[in-house]
Amino acid sequence: MGDNVGSPGGAPRPLTLSIAAVERDTGLSKDTLRMWERRYGFPAPQREGQAERAYPLDQVEKLRVIKRLLDAGHRPGRIVSRPVEELQRLSESTGIDPGPLALVAPPKPDLQPYLDLVHAHDVDALRRALLQASLSMGLARFVIDLIAPLNTLIGDTWMRGHLEIFEEHLYTESVHVVLRRAIAGVPAAEPASRPCVVLSTFPNEPHSIGLLMAEPLFLLEGCRCVSLGVQTPVWDLTRAVAAQRADIVALSFSSMLAPTVVSEGLAELRDKLPPAVEIWAGGSASVLHRRPVPGVTVLASLEQIALQLRSWRAARR
Numbered sequence: 001m002g003d004n005v006g007s008p009g010g011a012p013r014p015l016t017l018s019i020a021a022v023e024r025d026t027g028l029s030k031d032t033l034r035m036w037e038r039r040y041g042f043p044a045p046q047r048e049g050q051a052e053r054a055y056p057l058d059q060v061e062k063l064r065v066i067k068r069l070l071d072a073g074h075r076p077g078r079i080v081s082r083p084v085e086e087l088q089r090l091s092e093s094t095g096i097d098p099g100p101l102a103l104v105a106p107p108k109p110d111l112q113p114y115l116d117l118v119h120a121h122d123v124d125a126l127r128r129a130l131l132q133a134s135l136s137m138g139l140a141r142f143v144i145d146l147i148a149p150l151n152t153l154i155g156d157t158w159m160r161g162h163l164e165i166f167e168e169h170l171y172t173e174s175v176h177v178v179l180r181r182a183i184a185g186v187p188a189a190e191p192a193s194r195p196c197v198v199l200s201t202f203p204n205e206p207h208s209i210g211l212l213m214a215e216p217l218f219l220l221e222g223c224r225c226v227s228l229g230v231q232t233p234v235w236d237l238t239r240a241v242a243a244q245r246a247d248i249v250a251l252s253f254s255s256m257l258a259p260t261v262v263s264e265g266l267a268e269l270r271d272k273l274p275p276a277v278e279i280w281a282g283g284s285a286s287v288l289h290r291r292p293v294p295g296v297t298v299l300a301s302l303e304q305i306a307l308q309l310r311s312w313r314a315a316r317r
Contacts, residue, residue: 015111016046016054021156024255024284025149026063027300033063040080057149058084061108065091067300109133109146111153118154118163118171126171130178139182140220143213144302147175151209172209179212186216189224195247195312198240200228202257202265210252210283217305218250234265238272248312249273252283259287266293280308 019030022043033053037043043063045053055063062084068091069079079087117126134142154171157163197218199211208230218225226244228237237249249269253262262285270279270293281288282299292298299305 015153016056017060017152018156018160019045019053019055020159021152022055022060022063023286025060025152026067027289028063028067029286029289036076036080040076042080057108062087064301071300108149109137111146111150114150115153115157118167121167121170123170123174127174127177130174131181134178134182139186139216142182143179143216147179147213148302151175175209176212179209179216183212183216183219186219189219189222191224193222193224195309196224196226196244197248197250198226198228198237198244198246199250199252200232200237200240201230201252202261203231203233204261205252205254205257206230207252207254207256210254211250213302214250214252214282214305217302218309221306221309223309234269234272237269241273241277246277248278248280250280250282253281253285253288255284255286257285259285259291262287263291263293266296270295278312 017025019033022028022033023030033043037045043055043059045055045059047053065084065087066076066079069087070076072091074090079090082090114126114129117129133146137146154163154168158165158168199215199218201207201211211227211230215225215227226240226246228240232240240246241249251266266279266281273279275295279296280299281296282302282304288298289300297308299308
């Protein structure tokens with residue numbers, strides 16, 4: 001993400017994301033982004049200190065649309081250079097359904113006020129603003145359209161040295177408080193509702209914000225959710241699946257875990273679980289996409305939860 005301090009004239013610079021943040025946000029690799037830049041002239045990042053690429057948010061939004069079209073079978077050479085409005089129409093005509101949780105072309109929330117509140121250390125105002133957004137936007141859109149990109153912005157700002165560690169913790173704890181309150185307000189599914197989803201992370205993965213973002217999306221789709229919190233050993237995950245008669249294990253991975261730990265842990269879990277129990281993995285760990293583990297479904301974005309659940313239910317009708 002670019003440096004968002006004021007310009008000499010006093011106007012704030014537009015928000016941008018680094019290439020690493022764009023990779024996490026869109027599921028498109030850094031190599032792909034660089035190749036498209038050379039071959040098609042898009043994306044067209046700005047250049048900052050030490051020639052680092054900085055991607056404006058409107059370009060990131062177009063990249064998300066392109067990724068959906070690629071997943072539907074379109075070739076990059078035919079779509080990358082086309083205007084975003086045309087790509088959105090193509091997405092609709094192709095029948096790419098973002099799912100019942102999404103609205104038609106919703107306006108993207110402005111992230112800068114939330115970042116300003118973090119810098120101001122105004123915890124109460126930040127939590128009020130987040131809570132108000134969750135109520136006005138609806139829980140699904142709040143998670144997908146506000147919290148997900150805001151997490152990317154906060155993480156990238158911290159990596160560039162423009163956010164103190166305590167400020168990042170202040171933000172994370174505020175999001176935890178708001179999401180837990182929102183989850184508590186979602187009516188619980190019936191005990192026999194399916195699928196039953198067990199949510200957790202692997203040992204040495206302490207970040208729980210991914211689980212808190214995924215859980216309400218599962219709940220809104222009528223799933224029965226059992227959250228084990230973070231850092232659950234593989235053997236205990238298998239025991240929890242058996243005890244809860246779970247259908248899906250949903251795991252969140254940040255980029256802090258070593259790639260071999262992620263791959264080997266998923267392979268071990270796949271080997272220990274019954275074939276009928278699915279493993280869904282998501283998060284910012286790029287190894288999930290670079291070296292997919294057989295029998296593990298990788299979700300590139302939170303929007304895919306609704307689509308994947310629809311496929312799961314259709315296959316069992």
